[in-house]
Amino acid sequence: VFLSQQNDCHVSASTSLATEERISVTDGIEAGSGTCTWEDRHTCKEGTTYQDSRLFSMDVPPSVSRKLNSKFLAYIEPDVSSMYNETKGILSPIETSFKGVFAKFINMSPKRVKVDWEQTPGGMRVFTSLLDKFSGGGTASFPGHRFIVYDEQTGEDLLTWEIRIGNSLYTYDPYHGVETLAEEMLSETDMQLYRLQLDNLKFNDVYQEFTGRQWLALYGMKEAPRYHMWPADFFGQTHVIESRETHLLELPPSSFAKVRTSPYGSTVQEREKLEKYRDPNQKILALNMTAVSVIPRVFEIPNFLSKAEVDHILDLASGIRLGESTTGGNAASSTKASGRTSRNSWIPRTHSTIIDSIYRRAADLLQIDEALLRSRVGNETNLLPESKVAIAERLQLVHYAEGQQYTPHHDFMIPSLSKGQPTRFATVLFYLNEPEMGGETSFPRWLNGKEHKILQVTPEVGKAVLFYNQLPDGNYDERSLHSAKAVLKGEKWLTNLWVWDPYK
Ligand SMILES: O=C(O)CCC(=O)C(=O)O
Ligand SMILES: [Fe+2]
Structure with a gap:
């Protein structure tokens, strides 16, 4: 069954943050009466919604909450033993030697x-x-x-x-x-x-x-993410995600592949024209997503992009002049990136029906309505009444030559005092080639119970990596720190998608 955001009970109405006590912290997890688990999300009892199982009710004293809510749902990290499906207390958390x-x-x-x-x-x-x-x-x-x-x-x-x-x-x-x-x-x-x-x-x-963590966001202005966050309860946990956006097996002629779509997405006719290039053996694309880290939540999705789709992006790259990379950021903090030696450019969703299709597949991956990842007309979706602007950025296309790297950084930024405190929520990386040596994506602040090494994800053609820069309680995830290790031999091509919360 194709999972559509509108019909699912997991769509969390987290705008009224912690107004009711839904969970109580005892020794372990005690699911509150208003919640159901991710596995049972399609059969949730009436009046209940899916809620992240790591959220716990925290009292906020009146001296702090002033006129705001006196209850807050705080994210508590899982016990490390449970990350290996082992009995509680068998393993203790290991930090890497990285102290950033x-x-x-x-x-x-x-x-x-x-x-x-x-x-x-x-x-x-x-x-x-x-x-x-x-x-x-x-x-x-x-x-x-x-x-x-x-x-x-x-x-x-x-x-x-x-x-x-x-x-x-x-x-x-x-x-x-x-x-x-x-x-x-x-x-x-x-x-x-x-x-x-x-x-x-x-x-x-x-x-x-x-x-046990510091609060990096702004209480009273930053709420819990309103979009779905996949659970990562243990290493190797898999989620099968179904998408109608099946793989392109063959590239359409370049005259067709170059036709731009409107800011409001591709038309039915444009999408129909793409059908004959898709894999005839796929009715539905089943994406297998595996948790490679629990803290922070990092997932690998092999074969997210087909060879033809990767070629389409690389073809595009050869026609674009890449500029020196800068770190993003609000006007106040944007600087030329000192730790970043790669070159980059940007591909809008409107570039072609193929890119539009990749955005739709990414929307399925994230369980976010595709309409939120583009401009919207009228009240196409009632999920984001405040804004009609895409919550997704253009695809960033990145090239690392031999020796180039991107030192450890976070993808979230501290917003100005603006309402809703918008910043990057999820990052999806897509690897377009395989460097001969080096070029891994590393997570030096991951927490685990067995090894002192930092986590390294190896680029594989077509593989996607999803990680969240925010925690389920709205805090910024300090442990989402990551880097692109230097390419030691060969070169590295990557494209990535950033999705914001609550809007951009
Ligand atoms: O190249 C990579 O593996 C990571 C890139 C990255 O972190 C970024 O562009 O923000
Ligand atoms: Fe990054």
């Missing part, structure tokens, strides 16, 4: 400040972020790294942060958390922003105590 952290910078002053990375004490300074008043920013960093905060206008140095193991939160607060002091100095609107950040830090204390 995400450093979130928080400006709790009414001035715009800049942040420089100081390469050596007193030495070269490299600009990293511009922080608006009462706003955040951030970057992947290492313990011992030093960052200098300075006044944007006067250039006066204000503070130095030294990154410490296990700490991701770095604040510049001229009022030292004393509300009465801030009240004397700030206007009423600025005071509201100051309180927002102050409450967020207090929320972090509660969250960290409850989950």
Whole structure:
């Protein structure tokens, strides 16, 4: 049966976050009455919805929640033994020797400040972020790294942060958390922003105590992801995903393959024309997705793209001039990527019916309505009333020559104070070739119970990798840190898709 988003009970209405107590934390997992499991999602009792099994109800004291909800569904990492289907307590969590952290910078002053990375004490300074008043920013960093905060206008140095193991939160607060002091100095609107950040830090204390992780998002503004997240309960867990977008076996003539589709997706006629190039032996495409990591959630999907589809993208690549890669980011933090030596370009979904078809298959993979991955007309779907803009980016096409790499980074960014706090939610990588040596995608902060090595995923033609940059509770996943290892021999071609939450 083709899984369609509209009919499924797993579509989580997480907009009313934690308004009711649905789960209680006892010794183990006690599913609340309003929930059903992923396996039973098609037969959920009336009035129940699928909810991630790792969400637990956390009390937020009134001093922190102010007028917001006093209940929060927090993500708790599974026990490592359960990641191997072993009895609880047999294995203990192993961290790799990689000590990099995400450093979130928080400006709790009414001035715009800049942040420089100081390469050596007193030495070269490299600009990293511009922080608006009462706003955040951030970057992947290492313990011992030093960052200098300075006044944007006067250039006066204000503070130095030294990154410490296990700490991701770095604040510049001229009022030292004393509300009465801030009240004397700030206007009423600025005071509201100051309180927002102050409450967020207090929320972090509660969250960290409850989950063992720091809260990198913004409490009261960032809610749980509204889109489906596949469970990864144990290594090797598989999900079979069915898609009507079967493999193209043969490439249509280039005149046809070049026809652009509209921003609203391909037409029925355009799609019909593609049918005769598809694999006649596939009625439905069954994609086998396997969990290769539980923390963070990383999945491999072999043969996601057919050879013909890979060729279509590579053909395209030969006609595009790739530019020097930059890291994405909000205007405030966008810089030329120092850790990134690859070259890249962008392919819009409208490029061809074939690319449109790949987006539809990706929508099935993610269990997100394909209409959300493009512009929409009228009320085509009621899932995202706030916006008609695609939640997916154009495909990023990346080329790594021998020696090139992309050092460890996160795909999420700290949003400005904008409503809904949109940022990247899921990343799907598609490998287009196989370097002779090197070029693996690595996850150096994964947690497991058996090995000290970092997780490495080897490129294979047509294979896709899905990972989430956010946790089921809306926090950013620090452990989604990843890198492209240097290509040691040969070259590497990759394309990837980024999907945002809650909108872009
Ligand atoms: O090339 C890879 O394996 C990963 C690429 C990546 O992480 C990115 O482009 O953000
Ligand atoms: Fe990335």
